[in-house]
Amino acid sequence: MSYDLAVLGMRGPVDVEAARQMLDRCRSGGDHAEGDLDERIVAFYEELRAHFPDHPPDATNGPWMSTPLDIGIDHVIMCMSYSERSAPAIEKIMELAALHDLVVYDPQFVEVLVPVPND
Template identity: 35%
Template sequence: MAPSAEPETVRAANERCASGVHPRQPADPRVVAFYDALTSHYPDRGPRVAEPGSPWASAPLHAESDHIHMKLDESCADVVLELIEKYAAQFHLDLLDLQDGSVYRAF
């Protein structure tokens, strides 16, 4: 999605994802870089997922060509949220908070 996407567009894309509709397109390099950076700290596959301190309530993460869907554990440390925001800003990605529907531009 373009960095200038309106919040309604971001929410609509999430609704399509939730219904199982995903675009058939090459992976966005920004999304790939975000996923690689984040999972280098907090793997979503392999034995480290079960270690104490893993932020994932559900793993592996749902990764598509244009988005990553993350379900965080309720006891997730603030440092994880800060890292997610840092990488979203670094790679010019929007964050959608599914709890209240807010769209954040971290950049």
């Protein structure tokens, strides 16, 4: 069993509907925004995969149900194992999202999480 989490490079007011619409655009590919990479997303992805690789040989032992992760100029979408092996990855995702001022969207629970950095 698996579930998805999306880390989104949103700016301005963040709500569930805006996050859902952004995720839909990211998944559709056809009407996704073009432009320069969001440096926050780049940094998030690089740091996350340093801890939890999404390319072989280590990808098979990690929390991911699908690799490589779905990345774009403004998002990282992760299909994760619905098991304890994902707990450390979720903790790291939240930590890195807070560090890089990103939004975490959980489409299963239709929930937006705006992590707050630890001081």
